[in-house]
Amino acid sequence: SVQILTYLDGVVKVEETELKPRVGFLYPILTHNISVFINATREHDSGQYMCTVNVVDDITTMGKTVGIINLTVLVPPATPVCRLHGTPTVGANVTLSCTSEKGKPSPAYQWQRKAPTIQVFFPPAQGKV
Numbered sequence: 325s326v327q328i329l330t331y332l333d334g335v336v337k338v339e340e341t342e343l344k345p346r347v348g349f350l351y352p353i354l355t356h357n358i359s360v361f362i363n364a365t366r367e368h369d370s371g372q373y374m375c376t377v378n379v380v381d382d383i384t385t386m387g388k389t390v391g392i393i394n395l396t397v398l399v400p401p402a403t404p405v406c407r408l409h410g411t412p413t414v415g416a417n418v419t420l421s422c423t424s425e426k427g428k429p430s431p432a433y434q435w436q437r438k439a440p441t442i443q444v445f446f447p448p449a450q451g452k453v
Contacts, residue, residue: 328347329349331353346362360373362395367397402424404423405423405425406421406422408420
């Protein structure tokens with residue numbers, strides 16, 4: 325685990341991590357609400373965050389002063405890239421592929437088939453024009 329933020333002896337200290345410019349206490353410490361904000365969240369901000377509250381020389385609350393929150397930063401899927409592999413002729417085998425580079429949790433994929441567009445063919449004209 326990596327220390328990111330502390331309040332000790334009346335002093336707030338933001339540790340030298342990549343979170344430093346984006347993290348802080350939401351309220352003044354004297355309110356006893358020690359909520360923390362993280363601005364401009366990124367995928368790698370995901371993880372388990374632990375809040376530890378200690379009172380100097382207090383041994384009666386050991387183990388009861390830790391709160392844990394699991395943070396999962398959701399990432400929208402990237403625009404899918406779809407391809408046709410093979411020759412689409414009668415009797416041939418084709419593969420339709422679709423991939424998305426990003427997405428957390430992993431994107432779910434669903435294929436649907438739409439009816440083909442109607443094509444009208446006119447026979448060649450015979451005779452004089």
